[in-house]
Amino acid sequence: MKKALQILGLVSSLVFAGQAKADTVVTVRNGTGSYSSNHLAFYDANGTHLVLDGVHGTATITYPDQTVLTFPYSQTVSGLSVTGSWSGADESGYLYTATVQETLVQTRHGGSGRGGGYRTITVTSLAGGVITYDYAGAYAPPLVAPVVTGDSTPTSVTLTWTAASGGVPPYTYSVYDQNGTDVADTAGLTATVTGLMPETSYAYTVVTTDSAGKQIKSDPVTVYTLSPTLNTVYTYNPADNTVTATWDTDPTAVSYSVFYYDWALGMWVDGADTTGTSATVSGWSPNVYIPFYIAAYDVNGVETDYDQQSVSVQAPPPPPGDEDD
Numbered sequence: 001m002k003k004a005l006q007i008l009g010l011v012s013s014l015v016f017a018g019q020a021k022a023d024t025v026v027t028v029r030n031g032t033g034s035y036s037s038n039h040l041a042f043y044d045a046n047g048t049h050l051v052l053d054g055v056h057g058t059a060t061i062t063y064p065d066q067t068v069l070t071f072p073y074s075q076t077v078s079g080l081s082v083t084g085s086w087s088g089a090d091e092s093g094y095l096y097t098a099t100v101q102e103t104l105v106q107t108r109h110g111g112s113g114r115g116g117g118y119r120t121i122t123v124t125s126l127a128g129g130v131i132t133y134d135y136a137g138a139y140a141p142p143l144v145a146p147v148v149t150g151d152s153t154p155t156s157v158t159l160t161w162t163a164a165s166g167g168v169p170p171y172t173y174s175v176y177d178q179n180g181t182d183v184a185d186t187a188g189l190t191a192t193v194t195g196l197m198p199e200t201s202y203a204y205t206v207v208t209t210d211s212a213g214k215q216i217k218s219d220p221v222t223v224y225t226l227s228p229t230l231n232t233v234y235t236y237n238p239a240d241n242t243v244t245a246t247w248d249t250d251p252t253a254v255s256y257s258v259f260y261y262d263w264a265l266g267m268w269v270d271g272a273d274t275t276g277t278s279a280t281v282s283g284w285s286p287n288v289y290i291p292f293y294i295a296a297y298d299v300n301g302v303e304t305d306y307d308q309q310s311v312s313v314q315a316p317p318p319p320p321g322d323e324d325d
């Protein structure tokens with residue numbers, strides 16, 4: 001039985017993990033491998049698998065311990081010669097720049113085609129080549145996770161975080177919610193999650209990925225969405241002991257009521273009803289704090305309450321006395 005992917009045939013071995021490579025150049029000859037549409041795949045002497053994708057511009061390296069690192073990759077194909085390069089850090093964190101010189105080979109296969117006749121097929125494959133790892137003499141420090149904070153509206157959460165450090169810049173950030181769902185991906189330092197429920201707790205974690213493919217998670221941050229609001233303003237008029245409430249339109253409402261709490265009765269009282277966005281309420285003794293809120297009703301009579309707030313109602317000052325002659 002043929003062994004799958006037995007494509008080594010290397011003439012030199014590569015010393016990789018755990019050894020310092022400061023200011024050194026390591027050259028590796030790889031054996032045959034697969035090639036298709038600017039896409040190369042092969043193993044090195046230590047069992048590390050390399051996939052060089054010139055179409056999508058990525059170099060994916062899978063080490064024997066199954067550590068997978070991905071880097072931006074550039075590639076040029078000229079005739080039967082492939083040249084490529086990428087920069088990053090190896091599985092031990094040492095920075096390098098890699099260059100690739102690969103040779104392709106074309107073989108012709110003939111045989112009878114479907115329906116008779118003779119047909120020749122040309123197959124292009126990877127014949128072998130050289131990878132040069134030029135180490136920069138630097139070690140990528142461990143990734144440091146960002147610190148995340150959050151602000152909210154009734155239906156959204158905006159997260160901001162400090163820039164990551166360490167590893168191999170640049171970084172990308174992914175935001176995960178409490179269910180493990182990726183809700184945002186960005187190279188920036190902020191993200192907004194929309195479509196949330198008011199007065200609800202949400203937890204988020206930011207995962208940083210450096211250009212070497214290494215990741216680190218932030219501590220989770222819990223954010224509470226705000227109560228719904230109509231931005232109501234309550235204004236007390238001491239001259240006639242009234243409170244005027246003014247609010248923004250609820251797009252689903254057909255009418256509104258202004259409620260206040262009657263301390264003597266020990267209950268909420270409907271002080272005014274309107275189809276507009278302003279109403280004036282009265283009916284209490286001065287020199288107390290009166291709680292108010294706005295109730296909005298939709299066409300089916302469903303009530304949504306907004307903007308409870310206490311207002312200080314104070315007795316008007318006495319009129320000035322007559323001046324003495």
